[in-house]
Amino acid sequence: MMRRLVKRWFAAGSAGIGIAVLAAAFFFGTAFSASAMVWSDGRPLIQARDLAGTGVYDEFDGPAERAEFRHPAGVLVLADGGVLVSDSDNHRIRIVRDGGVSVFAGVPVSLLADDAGLPAGALVDGPSDTSLFRHPAGLAADRSGNIYVADAGNHAIRKISPSGDVTTLAGSGVLGHRDGTGSGALFHYPTDVAVDAAGNVYVADTLNHAIRKISPRGEVTTLNALSDRTVEVYDGVVVPAGGFADGQLTQALFNEPSGLAIDAKGNLYVSDTGNQRIRYIDFAAGTVTTVAGGGDPAENALYVQGDYLDGPAPLARFNSPKGIAADGDGGLFIADSLNHAIRYLKDGRVHTVAGHSAAKYGHRNGFDTDVLLNVPVDVAVDAAGNLVVADKFNNRIRTVEFVSLPDDRPADGTVRVLLNGEPLDFEQPPAIRSGRTMVAVEAAADALGYAFGRHDGDIILTGDGVTLALAVGRSGLTRTAEAEGLPLEASLDAAPFIRDGTIYVPLRPLAETAGFKVDWHKETVTVILRK
Numbered sequence: 001m002m003r004r005l006v007k008r009w010f011a012a013g014s015a016g017i018g019i020a021v022l023a024a025a026f027f028f029g030t031a032f033s034a035s036a037m038v039w040s041d042g043r044p045l046i047q048a049r050d051l052a053g054t055g056v057y058d059e060f061d062g063p064a065e066r067a068e069f070r071h072p073a074g075v076l077v078l079a080d081g082g083v084l085v086s087d088s089d090n091h092r093i094r095i096v097r098d099g100g101v102s103v104f105a106g107v108p109v110s111l112l113a114d115d116a117g118l119p120a121g122a123l124v125d126g127p128s129d130t131s132l133f134r135h136p137a138g139l140a141a142d143r144s145g146n147i148y149v150a151d152a153g154n155h156a157i158r159k160i161s162p163s164g165d166v167t168t169l170a171g172s173g174v175l176g177h178r179d180g181t182g183s184g185a186l187f188h189y190p191t192d193v194a195v196d197a198a199g200n201v202y203v204a205d206t207l208n209h210a211i212r213k214i215s216p217r218g219e220v221t222t223l224n225a226l227s228d229r230t231v232e233v234y235d236g237v238v239v240p241a242g243g244f245a246d247g248q249l250t251q252a253l254f255n256e257p258s259g260l261a262i263d264a265k266g267n268l269y270v271s272d273t274g275n276q277r278i279r280y281i282d283f284a285a286g287t288v289t290t291v292a293g294g295g296d297p298a299e300n301a302l303y304v305q306g307d308y309l310d311g312p313a314p315l316a317r318f319n320s321p322k323g324i325a326a327d328g329d330g331g332l333f334i335a336d337s338l339n340h341a342i343r344y345l346k347d348g349r350v351h352t353v354a355g356h357s358a359a360k361y362g363h364r365n366g367f368d369t370d371v372l373l374n375v376p377v378d379v380a381v382d383a384a385g386n387l388v389v390a391d392k393f394n395n396r397i398r399t400v401e402f403v404s405l406p407d408d409r410p411a412d413g414t415v416r417v418l419l420n421g422e423p424l425d426f427e428q429p430p431a432i433r434s435g436r437t438m439v440a441v442e443a444a445a446d447a448l449g450y451a452f453g454r455h456d457g458d459i460i461l462t463g464d465g466v467t468l469a470l471a472v473g474r475s476g477l478t479r480t481a482e483a484e485g486l487p488l489e490a491s492l493d494a495a496p497f498i499r500d501g502t503i504y505v506p507l508r509p510l511a512e513t514a515g516f517k518v519d520w521h522k523e524t525v526t527v528i529l530r531k
Contacts, residue, residue, distance in 0.1 A: 036385075036402075036404040036405070037402050037403070037404060038402075038403045038404060038405060038519070038521055038528065040368070040519055042310065042351055042352075043351060043352055043353065043368065043369070044344075044351070044353060044402055044403070045367070045368055045402070045403035045519060045528070045530075046353060046354055046367065046368055046371065046400050046401060046402055046403065047365075047366070047367050047400075047401045047403075047530065048354055048364075048365045048366065048371040048398055048399065048400050048401075049365055049398065049399050049401070050065070050365060050396055050397075050398055050399075051064060051083065051096060051388065051396075051397045051398060051399045052064035052065075052067045052069075052083075052085075052096045052101050052396065052397045053067055053068065053069050053072075053391075053394070053395050053396035053397055054066060054067070054068055054395075054396075055363060055394055055395050055396055056068045056395060057069075057070050057071070057089075057395050058070065059087070059090045059119070060101075061094075061100075061101050061102050061103065062100060062101065063099060063100055063101075064096055064099050064100055064101055067094075067096075067100075067101035068395065069085065069087050069090065069094070069395045069396070069397070070087060070088065070089030070090045070118075070119070070395065071087075071088045071089045071392050071393070071395065072085050072086065072087055072088065072377075072378075072390040072391070072392060072395065072396075072397060073086045073087075073088035073135070073136070073137040073138075073152075073191075073377055073378065073390060073392065074086035074088075074136065074137050074138045074139045074150070074192070074323065074377075074378045074390060075139070075323075075378050075379070075380045075388050075389070075390045075397065076139035076140065076141060076147070076380055077380045077381065077382045077383070077388055078141075079383065080097070081097070081382075081383075082095050082096065082097035083095065083096040083097070083380075083388055083397060084104055084139055084147065085101075085390065085397055086136040086137055086138070086139055086149065086378075086390075087136075088135050088136060088137060088152075089118070089119065089135070090106075090119050091106060091119050091120070091121035091122075091132065091133045091134055091135065091136065091153075092104075092105065092106025092107065092133060092136070093105040093106055093133070093136060093139075093147075093149065093160070096397060103129070104128065104160075105128040105129075105131055105133070105147075105149075105160050105164070105166055106128070106131060106132060106133055107129070107130065107131070107132060112132075120134075121133055121134025121135060121153055121154070122134060122154075123151070123154040123156060123168065123173040125158075125165075125166050125167050125168055126165070126166060127164060127165060127166070128160065128164035128165070128166055129164075131166035133149065133151050133153075133154065133158065134151060134152075134153030134154045135151070135152045135153030135154075136149050136150070136151050136152065136153075136158075137149075137150045137151075137152045137190075137191040137192060137378075138150040138190075138191055138192030138193050138204070138259070138260070138323065138378065139193070140192075140193045140194050140195045140201070141195065142195045142199055142201075143197070143199075144162070144199075145161075145162040146159055146160065146161055146162065147159070147160040148160075148169065148193045148195060148201055149193070150190045150191050150192050150193045150203065150204070151171075151190075152189045152190055152191050152206070153189075154171065154173050155171050155172075155173060155174060155175045155176075155186065155187045155188060155189060155190065156168050156169075156170065156171030156172065156173055156187065156190075157169045157170045157171055157187070157190060157193060157201065157203060157214065168182075168183065169182070169201070169214060169218065170182055170183070170185045170187070170203075170214050170218065170220050171183065171185060171186065171187045171190075172184075172185075172186065174186060175187070175188045175189070175207075176188060177205075177208045177210070177222070177226070179212075179219075179220050179221050179222055180219075180220055181217070181218050181219050181220065182218045184220075185212075185214075185220035187203065187205050187208065187212070188205060188206070188207040188208045189205075189206045189207040190203045190204060190205045190206060190212075191204055191206045191258045191259075191322075192204040192257075192258055192259050192260045192271075192323065193260065194260035194261060194262050194268065195262070196262050196266050197266060198216070199216040200213055200214065200215055200216065201213070201214040202214075202260055202262075202268055203260075204257040204258050204259060204260050204270065204271075205222075205257075206256050206257060206258050206273075207256065208222075208226065209226065209227045209241075209242035209243070209253070209254045209255055209256060209257070209274075210222050210223070210224055210226060210254065210257075211223045211224055211254065211257060211260075211268070211270060211281065223249055223250075223281070224249055224250065224251075224252045224253065224254060224288070225245070225250060225251050225252060225253055227240070227241065227242045227243035227253050227254075227255070228243075229241045229242065229243045231300055231301065231302050232300055233302065239302075241255070241274075241302050242254055242255025242256055242274050242275070242302075243255060244272075244275045244277075244297070244304075245288075246279075246287075246288050246289050246290055247287065247288065248286060248287060248288075249281060249283075249286050249287060249288050250286070252279075252288035254270065254272050254274075254275070254279070255272060255273070255274030255275045255303065255304075256272075256273045256274035256303075257270050257271065257272050257273065257279075258271055258273045258322045258323075259271030259273070259321065259322050259323045259324040259334075259335070259378075260324070261324045261325055261326045261332065262326065263326045263330075263332075264326070264328075264330070266283065267280065267281055267282050267283055267284075268280070268281040268283070269281075269291075269324055269326065269332055270288075271321045271322055271323065271324045271334065272293075272321075273303075273320055273321060273322060274302065274303040274304065275293070275295075275297075275303075275304050276293050276294070276295050276303070276304045276305075276306055276307070276317065276318045276319065276320070276321065277290050277292065277293035277294060277304075277318070277321075278290070278291050278292040278293055278318075278321065278324070278332065278334065278345060279291065290314075291313060291345065292313040292314075292316050292318075292345050292350050293313075293316055293317060293318045293321070294314060294315070294316075294317070295307065295317065306318065306319025306320055306338055306339070307319060308336075308339045308341075308357035308358065309350075310343075310349075310350050310351055310352055311349065311350065312348060312349055312350075313345060313348045313349060313350055316343075316345075316349075316350035318334070318336050318339065318343070319336060319337070319338040319339045319357075319358060320336070320337045320338040320339075321334050321335065321336050321337065321343075322335045322336075322337045322376075322377045322378065323335040323376075323377055323378030323379050323390065324379065325379050325380050325381045325387075326381075327381050327385065328381075328385070329346070330346060330347075331344055331345060331346035332344070332345040332346070333353065333379045333381065333387060334379070335376040335377055335378055335379045335389065335390070336355075336376075337375050337376060337377050337392070338358055338375065339355070339356075339357050339358055340355045340356060340357070340358060340360065340361035340372070340373045340374055340375060340376065341353075341354065341355035341356060341357065341373065341376070342354045342355060342373070342376060342379055342387065342389060342400065353387070353400065354371045354373065354387075354389075354400050355371060355372060355373040355376065356369070356372070360372060361373065361374045361375075362374055362394075363391075363394045363396070365398075367517045367530060368517070371400075373389070373391050373394070373398070374391060374392070374393040374394045375391070375392045375393040375394075376389050376390065376391050376392065376398075377390050377392045378390040382399075384401075385402060386399060386400060386401045386402055387399065387400040387401075403519075403528065403530070405418075405521065405524055405526060406418075406423065409524050409526070413525055414429050414430075414525070415429065415430040415431070415432065415437055415525050415526075415527065416524070416525065416526045416527070417430060417437070417439065417447075417507070417526070417527045417529065418526060418527065418528050418529065419447055419529045420529065420530060420531060424443070424447055426439060426440060426443050427440070427443070428440045428443075428499075428500070428502045430507070430527075431499065431504055433494045433497065433504070433506075434493055434494040435493070435494075436493050436494040436506045436507075436508065437506070437507045437508070437520075437527050438494060438496075438497070438504040438505060438506055438507065439504060439505065439507050440502050440503070440504060441459055441461075441496070441502075441503045441504065441505045444505055444507060444510055445461055445463075447529075448463070448510055448511055448514045448516065449463045449464065449514060450462060450463040450468070450510070450514065451463060455469075457471060458470065458471050459471060459472070459496060459503065459505065461510065463514060464514065464515075465481060465482040465483060466479060466480070466481050466482075466513060466514075467479070467480045467481075468480075468510065468513060470492075470496050470505060471496065472495070472496045472497060472498055472503060473495050473496070473497065474495055474496070475491055475492045475493075475494070475495040476489060476490070476491060476492065477489070477490045477491075477492050477509060478490075479513060490509070492506055492509060493506065494506045507527060508527075511529055514531075515531055516529045516530065516531045517529070517530040517531065
């Protein structure tokens with residue numbers, strides 16, 4: 001039976017939120033194993049697509065390809081395939097489901113506007129369609145189907161019940177720092193939340209430089225030490241700043257933490273944005289360690305200088321890492337916002353998954369290194385192990401799909417060819433000649449969309465306005481494109497040959513001319529064709 005190579009975005013299910021739908025939405029990764037990824041040159045093979053959004057900074061509900069967002073800041077994947085989005089500058093929570101975008105919580109049509117005529121937020125509890133938020137950011141869910149929102153602009157943590165009622169779990173809308181219960185607690189621009197199996201809600205209290213904990217009883221406590229560092233940003237203007245210290249949790253210091261993720265052990269990863277590090281809180285040991293990133297803050301600087309470097313985790317460098325997501329294989333995906341990239345931390349090394357450093361940003365879908373992002377600020381893992389990305393400055397929700405290989409590979413070492421995820425069934429098995437994969441010409445033509453013919457001894461392949469001419473024993477190829485007119489001569493690494501009455505031709509040049517992306521997986525003797 002044919003198996004899919006590139007896992008597709010799974011279809012949305014029920015229309016309701018339902019406890020059962022959300023119960024599997026977030027806990028401790030997925031069934032997908034990162035070890036199944038196909039890697040090339042230190043990066044996994046991927047394909048990026050737009051899930052929703054046109055790129056226009058506005059608000060529009062409807063078909064996903066026509067929807068509009070204003071700086072989406074958080075994403076949460078539901079078990080039915082729906083994706084919740086914190087539409088930050090529209091001050092509401094949206095949902096992408098069944099190919100459309102609609103309002104999940106918050107006033108559907110802006111009733112409040114600022115002096116520029118843009119939507120203005122507020123703190124109002126109640127039914128989902130009359131509630132109000134202000135710059136909502138990170139999202140999380142518990143096992144009972146409740147959604148938690150880091151309502152950054154309201155300095156509060158909000159809760160959306162399975163029935164759609166919005167309440168304020170902690171905070172009062174006034175910024176500050178104070179432990180306490182419910183509205184007695186104060187926060188300062190919290191930007192992410194995470195929930196453990198016991199129902200404790202952890203908060204990245206960003207401008208307090210603190211990790212807070214809200215117990216199931218609503219009691220808010222601060223887990224780490226608070227920074228007393230100040231920085232003179234202008235002559236005579238001194239502002240509070242975060243600090244850095246590993247060690248005992250009660251003595252640890254953070255600098256604008258903005259991303260949280262619970263791992264399979266129930267411990268907490270922290271994206272320590274201002275320190276350009278990924279930190280790890282081991283609750284049993286009561287310690288904080290740095291697991292990736294580094295750099296020293298310049299004198300009188302608010303933040304550690306950002307940089308970009310893959311490799312061993314202590315040497316890796318980030319530039320404003322924000323949202324993070326743990327997978328089911330012990331790895332961590334990181335929205336490295338100002339490097340315009342998604343990074344992956346596993347087994348003590350950091351790899352780039354999608355995007356590039358700050359030198360290359362924008363919007364472009366496609367394969368592998370062709371993909372461009374623009375300030376990705378959050379990332380989530382779906383049930384297939386692929387990624388959903390809040391691509392903030394592109395005003396889009398993107399997906400990143402990973403290439404993996406079917407398990408049922410031939411045991412005899414036969415070359416396997418996968419075309420858009422489907423193994424090609426050749427009557428005559430592929431061969432290796434001069435280090436190149438050679439396949440029967442008629443099978444290659446059929447798979448790649450060419451018409452096959454013969455003329456004056458030449459092999460003629462025609463498709464999509466391009467004609468290719470090859471010959472047995474000749475290491476040359478003539479390519480003629482209707483739009484270009486003049487034929488172009490190219491050299492082949494391996495000449496076509498005849499075996500047992502069958503003509504074999506090199507697969508790669510024919511596939512690349514037809515617009516396919518071609519990769520070779522040496523370990524499993526597999527050619528991967530994608531288009």
